Amino acid sequence: MTDSSAKSGASRRAFLKGAAATGAALGAAGAAHAEGDPLITEVQDWAAGLGDGVDATPYGMPIEFEDHVIRRTVEWLTADTISSINFTPIHALDGTITPQGCAFERHHSGAITLRKEDYRLMINGMVDTPLVFTYEDLERFPRVTRTFFLECAANTGMEWAGAQLNGAQYTHGMIHNMEYTGVTLRTLLEEAGLDAAGDLAGKWVYVEGADASSNGRSIPMEKALDDCMIAFKANGEALRMEHGYPVRLVVPGWEGNMWVKWLRRIEVMDKPVESREETSKYTDTMADGTSRKWTWTMDAKSIITSPSPQMPITHGKGPLVITGLAWSGNGAITAVDVSLDGGVTWQEARLAEPGKPMALSRFYLDIDWDGSEMFLQSRAMDDTGYVQPTKAQLREVRGLNSIYHNNGIQTWHVNAEGEANNVEVS
Amino acid sequence: MSKFPKVLMATALATLTAAPALAEKLGLGRAATEAEVAAWDLDVFPDGSNLPEGSGDVFTGEEVFAEHCAVCHGDFAEGVGNWPKLAGGEDTLADDDPLKTVGSYWPYLSTTFDYVRRSMPFGNAQSLSNDDVYAIVAYILYSNYLVDDDFTLSKETFLDVDMPNADGFFVDDRPETEYPVFTERCMENCKPGAVEITKTVVFKGDPNAGASADEVETSAPAASDEAAAPAVEDAAPVTVAFDAELAEKGEKVFKKCKACHKVGEGAKNGVGPMLNGVWERAAGTVDGFKYSKPMMAAGEDGLVWNAETLSGYLADPRSYLKGNKMSFAGLKKDADIEAVLEFLKSHSQ
Numbered sequence: 001m002t003d004s005s006a007k008s009g010a011s012r013r014a015f016l017k018g019a020a021a022t023g024a025a026l027g028a029a030g031a032a033h034a035e036g037d038p039l040i041t042e043v044q045d046w047a048a049g050l051g052d053g054v055d056a057t058p059y060g061m062p063i064e065f066e067d068h069v070i071r072r073t074v075e076w077l078t079a080d081t082i083s084s085i086n087f088t089p090i091h092a093l094d095g096t097i098t099p100q101g102c103a104f105e106r107h108h109s110g111a112i113t114l115r116k117e118d119y120r121l122m123i124n125g126m127v128d129t130p131l132v133f134t135y136e137d138l139e140r141f142p143r144v145t146r147t148f149f150l151e152c153a154a155n156t157g158m159e160w161a162g163a164q165l166n167g168a169q170y171t172h173g174m175i176h177n178m179e180y181t182g183v184t185l186r187t188l189l190e191e192a193g194l195d196a197a198g199d200l201a202g203k204w205v206y207v208e209g210a211d212a213s214s215n216g217r218s219i220p221m222e223k224a225l226d227d228c229m230i231a232f233k234a235n236g237e238a239l240r241m242e243h244g245y246p247v248r249l250v251v252p253g254w255e256g257n258m259w260v261k262w263l264r265r266i267e268v269m270d271k272p273v274e275s276r277e278e279t280s281k282y283t284d285t286m287a288d289g290t291s292r293k294w295t296w297t298m299d300a301k302s303i304i305t306s307p308s309p310q311m312p313i314t315h316g317k318g319p320l321v322i323t324g325l326a327w328s329g330n331g332a333i334t335a336v337d338v339s340l341d342g343g344v345t346w347q348e349a350r351l352a353e354p355g356k357p358m359a360l361s362r363f364y365l366d367i368d369w370d371g372s373e374m375f376l377q378s379r380a381m382d383d384t385g386y387v388q389p390t391k392a393q394l395r396e397v398r399g400l401n402s403i404y405h406n407n408g409i410q411t412w413h414v415n416a417e418g419e420a421n422n423v424e425v426s
Numbered sequence: 427m428s429k430f431p432k433v434l435m436a437t438a439l440a441t442l443t444a445a446p447a448l449a450e451k452l453g454l455g456r457a458a459t460e461a462e463v464a465a466w467d468l469d470v471f472p473d474g475s476n477l478p479e480g481s482g483d484v485f486t487g488e489e490v491f492a493e494h495c496a497v498c499h500g501d502f503a504e505g506v507g508n509w510p511k512l513a514g515g516e517d518t519l520a521d522d523d524p525l526k527t528v529g530s531y532w533p534y535l536s537t538t539f540d541y542v543r544r545s546m547p548f549g550n551a552q553s554l555s556n557d558d559v560y561a562i563v564a565y566i567l568y569s570n571y572l573v574d575d576d577f578t579l580s581k582e583t584f585l586d587v588d589m590p591n592a593d594g595f596f597v598d599d600r601p602e603t604e605y606p607v608f609t610e611r612c613m614e615n616c617k618p619g620a621v622e623i624t625k626t627v628v629f630k631g632d633p634n635a636g637a638s639a640d641e642v643e644t645s646a647p648a649a650s651d652e653a654a655a656p657a658v659e660d661a662a663p664v665t666v667a668f669d670a671e672l673a674e675k676g677e678k679v680f681k682k683c684k685a686c687h688k689v690g691e692g693a694k695n696g697v698g699p700m701l702n703g704v705w706e707r708a709a710g711t712v713d714g715f716k717y718s719k720p721m722m723a724a725g726e727d728g729l730v731w732n733a734e735t736l737s738g739y740l741a742d743p744r745s746y747l748k749g750n751k752m753s754f755a756g757l758k759k760d761a762d763i764e765a766v767l768e769f770l771k772s773h774s775q
Contacts, residue, residue, distance in 0.1 A: 072634070073634075074633045074634060075634050076508075076633075078508060079498070079507060079508035079509045082548075082549075083548070108545075109545065109548070109551070122458050122462065122463070122466055123455075123458075124458055124463050124466075124467055125467075129457055130457065130458040130463055131455040131456065131457060131458060132455055132456055132457075132458045132462065133454065133455040134455075137454045137455050140452070140454055141452065141454065162625040162628065163625045163626060163627045163628065164627065164628045164629060165627070165628075165629055165633055166627045166629060166630055166631065166633075170633060190451065191451050191452060191454060191455065193451070206469065212544075212545055212548075212549075212551035212552075213545050213551075214544045214545060216469075216544075264466065265466050265467070267467065267469070269469075271471065273469050273470075273471065273540070274471070274472050274533070274534050274536065274537055275537060275540060275541070276537050276540070276541040276545075279532060279533055279534060279537050279595075280526065280528075280531060280532045280537065283595065285519060285524060285526075287520065288520055289519030289520030289524070289594065290519075290594050290595065290596060291519075291531075291594055291595050291596075292595070292596060292597070292598050292599065292600075293595045293596070293597060293598070294597050294598050295598040295600065296598070297598075297600075299600070299604075309627075337611070337613070341620070341621065342617070342620075342621030343616055343617055343621065344615065344616055344617045344620070344621065345613065345614055345615070345616065346611075346612070346613045346614075346616065347613075375621055379611075381611060384605070385609055386605060386608055386609065387608050387609055387610060387611050388608070389604070389607075389608040393607070393608065397603055397604055397607075400522060401519075401520075401521075401522070401523075401524055413623060413626075421626065421627050421630070422626075422627040423623045423624075423625060423626050423627065424623070424624045424625035425621040425622060425623055425624060426617070426621050426622045426623075426624050
């Protein structure tokens with residue numbers, strides 16, 4: 001229609017604006033002035049006047065300068081925004097806990113508004129007494145608090161076909177990590193009584209949500225009794241509606257689709273339902289056209305969040321912090337290696353703290369950047385001895401038709417100017 | 427406690443470090459009634475167990491499908507825009523770009539029935555009778571050449587249908603095929619020579635750059651300026667000349683719209699506003715219809731529906747007016763747009 005090249009140029013600039021502006025400001029601040037930095041030598045407004053009083057924002061929001069740290073979608077990936085996804089701004093976060101307000105969303109029939117007063121949870125099927133709980137009932141059971149990552153099975157799915165999207169947010173942002181509070185699924189199943197199920201080997205629970213999609217999934221009884229949770233708090237406060245308020249299921253280490261939001265029913269059964277979400281979706285087609293099913297676990301994976309395409313190096317040569325995230329659905333992260341040369345040589349990064357099972361780990365590698373181009377890669381190891389594979393290794397086993405469970409090593413090409421781009425390397 | 431296998435207990439206790447001690451039942455909650463369980467427990471299994479009473483044939487299915495499903499899935503279940511294709515794709519699963527549909531991929535018919543009954547139509551789930559669900563599923567099967575046109579689907583015929591990809595799945599074998607292989611942690615000289623770039627990023631900048639809001643903001647007022655002028659001059663009831671033959675073609679195209687929009691005598695608002703008199707009408711002004719904020723705002727800013735504005739809107743509803751609530755992918759062919767506009771004109775006399 002109009003001049004599209006001018007438009008996309010502008011968009012590219014807008015895209016990088018946040019990072020570049022920050023870099024420029026910091027550069028100026030660091031420069032020496034003959035008379036000294038006016039930010040230091042002159043009395044500033046904020047040092048003379050008064051700031052906001054308490055209660056200026058009863059529920060605090062990030063300061064305006066951080067307004068680029070937001071979830072983003074890619075409009076053309078899905079038919080509409082109701083059954084769609086967006087991405088956590090992992091490029092701009094640090095530490096391991098994802099604030100709820102920027103934790104990615106994935107809905108199948110939209111995020112519904114469900115009051116606690118209208119919430120009901122049913123347990124039926126092969127139980128001694130089919131039960132109905134209210135939200136208040138759930139709060140009276142013995143409680144647990146634990147931290148887990150949730151990764152969508154389709155995270156990095158676009159990248160099967162090659163380097164597609166330019167930013168850790170878009171390639172790896174379908175993940176978040178929160179501290180959940182709730183009741184174990186085991187506690188609730190015990191309350192309904194499992195004698196009626198007989199031998200628990202080979203039994204299943206079917207879980208479904210209250211939204212129109214219902215998003216039903218079958219979970220083996222062994223997992224249900226092991227570590228699944230019925231969560232009503234995340235990071236200390238009520239779940240956000242987009243994450244299933246008032247109650248969601250937590251299925252540690254397993255694909256996000258199974259973490260049913262607005263959980264309304266748990267059924268004990270002797271076979272899986274084979275619902276839409278476990279047959280037509282969330283199955284992995286191999287090169288020969290046959291497909292893996294029940295690929296529940298999210299294997300070990302890592303990503304350098306900075307530098308990355310949305311986080312270029314703006315300070316030039318010298319000290320550089322390379323940082324990123326690592327996680328494994330099979331256990332705890334034991335080590336992360338970083339390569340600056342596209343996987344020829346590797347060095348072990350620092351973990352911010354010892355890895356926790358099925359939760360995000362933060363890693364750092366502090367280097368003295370000489371200003372030459374880099375092919376940045378990271379590689380996660382977990383306590384089962386698993387080493388994160390390359391994309392080539394995965395394609396060798398699975399072919400090119402897979403979508404889900406892409407945990408291959410990511411490469412960022414960083415040029416002499418410090419700009420980073422998504423590439424694949426030999 | 428004794429009813430849990432020992433191994434399972436060991437795992438559970440090891441992982442749940444801070445878990446509360448297992449106690450006696452607390453007596454919380456209340457017994458579910460039979461009616462409550464029946465209302466929510468709609469599961470249908472691959473062997474057909476738990477299917478409801480009822481039946482539906484292909485011909486009925488075609489009508490019900492056109493009414494409720496075709497807006498997104500196409501008249502022949504071929505899919506509209508990015509909405510799912512439900513038919514086709516046979517023998518493509520080993521191709522580079524496999525087409526996964528009910529016919530080519532879904533292993534069990536129960537899944538289709540279960541999903542249509544619980545979750546469709548999109549935005550109006552659980553509004554269909556069981557007979558209609560049977561009919562829609564029968565039509566989807568017919569669209570995939572899996573049943574003949576005289577087929578009636580019911581509990582009794584459910585297992586007569588052969589799903590082509592029923593044997594196309596195997597249980598996760600990563601523990602055998604991948605975990606033993608992905609164990610090497612090479613630190614030095616891991617690749618021969620320097621690496622080269624083999625693939626560069628396809629979408630270099632902001633992946634949403636194509637759909638800019640600027641276009642919408644500038645084009646809508648411009649269009650309305652032109653449209654507003656004649657309307658002021660001509661205060662008499664508007665009569666719009668139209669091509670009857672083209673309008674008739676447009677009526678066929680309008681099938682894609684009519685799941686949500688009613689037109690003609692006695693037409694009422696539905697999922698979308700009724701469209702009688704839409705020609706030369708200001709956007710967002712049909713009484714009793716709850717419009718999106720952007721649509722109301724565009725109307726207040728002077729957006730009037732005419733050949734130019736409707737063509738733009740129908741070609742790409744979402745980009746034309748960002749944030750409006752019409753969940754329709756758009757009409758791809760100019761000829762279809764032209765025809766449907768003529769049809770709408772014919773209802774604006």
